[in-house]
Amino acid sequence: MVKASILQVFNHSFKPSVIKTQQIIVKGLVQGVGFRPFVYRLATKFSLTGWVQNTNENVRILVSGEPSDIRHFLISLKEEAPLASMIEDIIAKETEPEVFTAFTIIHSHDVSDEITEISPDIAVCSECMEDIEKEGNRLHYAFVNCTHCGPRFTIIQDLPYDRAKTTMHSFIMCPDCRKEYESISDRRFHAQPIACARCGPHYELFVKGEKISGAMDVIVRRVSQCMEKGGIILIKGLGGMHLACDAFDEAAVGKLRDIKKRDGKPFAVMFRDIETLKQYAAVNKTEEQSLLSWQRPIVLLAMKTCEDQGVAKNINAGLNLIGIMLPYMPVHYLLFQQLKTHAIVLTSGNFSSEPILIENREAIAQFSTYADAIVLHNRDIFNRTDDSVVRVMAGKERILRRSRGYVPTPVRTTLNTDGILAFGAELTNCFCIGKGQKAFLSQHIGDLMGLETTLFYEQTISQFLKLFRVTPSLLVVDLHPEYISTKTAQNFRDLPLVSVQHHHAHIASCMAEHHLDEKVIGVAFDGTGYGDDGNIWGSEFLVCDLNDYTRITHFEYIPLPGGDLAAEEPWRMAVSYLYKVFGKDFINLKLSFLKEIEPEKTELLIRMIDRKINCPLTSGAGRLFDAVAALLGLCQVASFPAEGPMRLESLVKKNCTESYKFDADQTICFNATIGGIVEDLSRGVDVTVIASKFHNTIISVIFDSVISLREKEGINKVVLSGGVFQNKYLLEGTITLLNENHFEVYTHSAVPTNDGGIALGQLAIAAKRRNLKCV
Numbered sequence: 074m075v076k077a078s079i080l081q082v083f084n085h086s087f088k089p090s091v092i093k094t095q096q097i098i099v100k101g102l103v104q105g106v107g108f109r110p111f112v113y114r115l116a117t118k119f120s121l122t123g124w125v126q127n128t129n130e131n132v133r134i135l136v137s138g139e140p141s142d143i144r145h146f147l148i149s150l151k152e153e154a155p156l157a158s159m160i161e162d163i164i165a166k167e168t169e170p171e172v173f174t175a176f177t178i179i180h181s182h183d184v185s186d187e188i189t190e191i192s193p194d195i196a197v198c199s200e201c202m203e204d205i206e207k208e209g210n211r212l213h214y215a216f217v218n219c220t221h222c223g224p225r226f227t228i229i230q231d232l233p234y235d236r237a238k239t240t241m242h243s244f245i246m247c248p249d250c251r252k253e254y255e256s257i258s259d260r261r262f263h264a265q266p267i268a269c270a271r272c273g274p275h276y277e278l279f280v281k282g283e284k285i286s287g288a289m290d291v292i293v294r295r296v297s298q299c300m301e302k303g304g305i306i307l308i309k310g311l312g313g314m315h316l317a318c319d320a321f322d323e324a325a326v327g328k329l330r331d332i333k334k335r336d337g338k339p340f341a342v343m344f345r346d347i348e349t350l351k352q353y354a355a356v357n358k359t360e361e362q363s364l365l366s367w368q369r370p371i372v373l374l375a376m377k378t379c380e381d382q383g384v385a386k387n388i389n390a391g392l393n394l395i396g397i398m399l400p401y402m403p404v405h406y407l408l409f410q411q412l413k414t415h416a417i418v419l420t421s422g423n424f425s426s427e428p429i430l431i432e433n434r435e436a437i438a439q440f441s442t443y444a445d446a447i448v449l450h451n452r453d454i455f456n457r458t459d460d461s462v463v464r465v466m467a468g469k470e471r472i473l474r475r476s477r478g479y480v481p482t483p484v485r486t487t488l489n490t491d492g493i494l495a496f497g498a499e500l501t502n503c504f505c506i507g508k509g510q511k512a513f514l515s516q517h518i519g520d521l522m523g524l525e526t527t528l529f530y531e532q533t534i535s536q537f538l539k540l541f542r543v544t545p546s547l548l549v550v551d552l553h554p555e556y557i558s559t560k561t562a563q564n565f566r567d568l569p570l571v572s573v574q575h576h577h578a579h580i581a582s583c584m585a586e587h588h589l590d591e592k593v594i595g596v597a598f599d600g601t602g603y604g605d606d607g608n609i610w611g612s613e614f615l616v617c618d619l620n621d622y623t624r625i626t627h628f629e630y631i632p633l634p635g636g637d638l639a640a641e642e643p644w645r646m647a648v649s650y651l652y653k654v655f656g657k658d659f660i661n662l663k664l665s666f667l668k669e670i671e672p673e674k675t676e677l678l679i680r681m682i683d684r685k686i687n688c689p690l691t692s693g694a695g696r697l698f699d700a701v702a703a704l705l706g707l708c709q710v711a712s713f714p715a716e717g718p719m720r721l722e723s724l725v726k727k728n729c730t731e732s733y734k735f736d737a738d739q740t741i742c743f744n745a746t747i748g749g750i751v752e753d754l755s756r757g758v759d760v761t762v763i764a765s766k767f768h769n770t771i772i773s774v775i776f777d778s779v780i781s782l783r784e785k786e787g788i789n790k791v792v793l794s795g796g797v798f799q800n801k802y803l804l805e806g807t808i809t810l811l812n813e814n815h816f817e818v819y820t821h822s823a824v825p826t827n828d829g830g831i832a833l834g835q836l837a838i839a840a841k842r843r844n845l846k847c848v
C-alpha cells in the first residue's frame with residue numbers, strides 16, 4: 074500500500090476538492106464469491122483510492138475520494154454486489170483523511186482465513202447467455218461463465234480457489250481468454266473456470282456406445298430431435314448426470330421409470346421459462362423468486378389441474394405437487410431453443426438408491442443400452458451435487474434438500490464448533506463439520522444403505538476435512554447403534570464420541586439456525602428416530618436447550634408390525650391402529666381398504682401384534698399419517714417414501730375447520746380420532762373432509778400441548794422440526810395458531826427440517842456440551 078501525502082494531491086489537482094476517507098466494513102457472506110475484485114472495479118470506476126481486505130469474519134475497505142463518489146460507491150456496493158454474496162450489513166464511518174496513489178487488494182496475511190469460504194455453483198447469468206446466443210464467435214459456446222456465474226464448488230479440488238486447483242486445470246487458456254481473465258475491467262476478470270470454444274471443455278454425443286462427432290449446435294439439435302421422438306437422454310450437468318425426456322410424453326416418462334428400475338419416486342421437471350410455467354402452475358411471488366434465484370433449485374409447486382394439457386401423470390404418481398426448475402446451464406437454454414415441448418423431465422442420472430453419476434466412463438458403461446443418447450463433456454465433476462429442493466411455506470423458502478447452489482455456504486452459529494464432525498442420521502444423510510463458529514453442512518448424500526452411497530459419504534467427509542482444513546477432535550453420532558453413520562464414526566479415528574438423541578438433534582438444528590441458546594419448547598415430528606428408552610420415537614414434545622432435553626409427552630406407543638416394512642406398507646399401520654381401538658371387531662367394520670388386503674395377511678399381522686413378534690413400539694407421527702392414508706384408501710403400499718402422507722395432504726381443503734377428538738393425558742391418544750374417521754367413512758363423508766379434519770386434529774394436538782407446557786414451564790419459544798413439517802398445511806396452520814396466541818415460533822428455512830438437517834443439531838449439541846465441559 075503506497076501512501077501519498079495529502080499535500081501532493083492538492084498540488085497536482087487543478088481544482089482543489091475535499092478529500093474524505095471512509096472505513097467500511099461489509100458483513101455477511103462476502104468471501105469466496107469474487108467480492109474483492111468487485112470492490113476493486115467499483116472503486117476504480119468512482120476514482121477512489123485505498124484498499125480492500127478480507128478479515129476473519131468480514132471484508133474491510135478503506136476508500137478516499139470525493140464525498141459524492143464515496144456515496145455512489147456505497148450505493149453500488151449494495152446494489153451491484155456479486156450474486157452469490159449475501160450482504161448483511163454495511164458499516165461506514167469517516168476517519169482521518171488518508172490518500173493513496175491507487176486502489177489495491179491487500180492479500181490477507183492469515184491464509185487460513187481466506188480459505189474457508191467457497192462459492193456454491195451459480196446459474197449462468199443473463200450477460201453470459203447474451204454472449205452465448207450470438208453465433209459465429211468464440212463465445213457461442215456452452216461453457217461460458219464469468220465472475221458472477223458458472224461452476225464453483227463442483228469443480229474445486231483444493232484451496233485457495235485458483236484454476237490450477239479446479240478440474241479446469243487441464244485446459245490452457247487461449248490468448249483471448251487470458252486477456253479477459255487479466256483485465257480488471259472485464260466481466261471475466263479472475264473468473265477461474267473461464268473458457269471459450271477454442272480452449273475450453275466440449276460436449277460429446279454418444280449413441281449406442283458410439284461417439285458421434287459434431288459441433289455444439291449439431292449435438293443440441295440431434296438431442297432435441299431424439300427427445301421429441303420420445304427418446305431418453307443421459308446428459309452430464311454441473312454436479313452430476315441427469316436423465317431427461319419430454320415431460321408431456323407419458324410413454325417416454327414410463328420408459329424412464331423402467332430404466333431407473335424404481336418405485337414411483339417423483340421426477341423433477343424443467344420448464345423452458347417462467348412465463349410458460351405459469352400456464353401450468355400457480356406461482357406466487359416468493360416461489361417465483363426461488364425459481365429465478367441464482368441457486369435455481371427445484372421448487373415444489375402445485376400444478377393447475379387441467380385434464381389433457383398437463384405434464385405426464387406418471388411424473389409424480391398423479392399427485393399435483395411437482396418439483397419444478399428453470400434452466401440454469403447454457404446447454405439447457407440451447408436445448409429449449411430447439412425443443413418444441415415446454416418442459417422436460419430432468420431427474421438424477423443413476424439407478425435407484427445409488428448416488429448421482431459423475432464419471433463419463435461409468436455413464437457409458439451403465440446407460441449405453443438404456444439411453445437413446447448420452448451427452449457428456451470433458452470437464453470433470455469433483456464434488457458431486459444433486460439439484461436442491463425447496464418448498465415455499467408460510468411465505469418463506471424452505472430448503473428440503475440442500476445441495477447445488479446452497480452448498481458449501483456455511484451456517485453461521487454463535488457456538489465454538491471448531492473441530493467437531495457430526496455424522497448425521499441414516500436417511501437423507503448430510504454430515505456437518507465445524508470451523509470457528511461456522512458449520513459446514515455437506516451436500517445431500519442420500520440414504521446410507523447401498524455400498525455406493527456409503528462410499529460417497531466416506532469420500533465426501535475426507536474431501537470436506539481437506540478442503541476446509543479441519544482436523545476433527547470430537548465426533549458426534551445419532552443414538553441409534555445400528556446406523557451406518559454411527560458405525561462409520563466408530564471406525565473413523567480414535568477420538569471422543571458423543572451420541573445425540575435424534576429428536577433433540579432436530580430441535581437443536583432449528584435452534585442453531587436461529588442462534589437460540591436457551592430453554593425452548595421443542596416439537597419434533599417425523600417418521601422414525603431411536604429413543605433413549607429403545608423405542609422408536611417421532612412425535613416428541615421436549616423441553617430442551619442445546620445441552621439436554623426432557624421428553625414431556627408424545628403420541629401413545631403403538632406396535633409397528635414388521636418394523637421398517639411398516640413404513641413402506643401403510644396398511645400395516647392402519648391395521649395396528651384399528652386393532653388397538655376396536656380389537657378384532659374391526660374386521661366387521663367393512664372398511665373398503667381392507668378388501669384390497671388378503672384376510673390371511675391381516676390375521677397374520679394381528680398374531681404378530683399379540684405375540685409381540687417383530688413389533689417394535691413407535692410414537693412416530695409419520696406412522697399415524699400413514700395409517701390414516703391407508704384407512705382412506707389412498708396408499709396401501711408406498712411406491713416412494715412419504716407417499717401416504719403426501720396423498721393425504723393433497724386432499725386437504727382449506728375452508729374446513731372441523732377436527733376429531735383426541736385424548737391428552739400422560740401421552741396423546743388417538744383412539745377417538747381413529748373412531749371418528751371410521752364413523753365418517755361409514756357415513757360416506759368425503760375423503761377430502763376427513764383428510765382436512767385429521768390435519769386440523771394434529772394442529773390442535775400441537776397447540777394444546779404447547780399451551781399447557783407454556784403454563785407449566787413459563788417458556789414462550791416454540792421450535793418446530795422434523796420431516797412431518799414439510800407438510801405445508803400442517804406447518805402453516807401450526808404457525809398461524811401459535812402466532813395468534815403470542816408464541817414465538819421458530820421453523821427451518823436455510824437448513825432442512827427433515828433428517829438432512831440433523832447433523833447441524835448434532836454439531837450444536839456437541840459444541841454446547843464441550844463448552845460446558847460435559848464431554
Ligand SMILES: [Zn+2]
Pocket residue numbers: 197198199200201202218219220221222223
Ligand atoms: Zn456470467
Ligand SMILES: [Zn+2]
Pocket residue numbers: 246247248249250251268269270271272273
Ligand atoms: Zn479461450
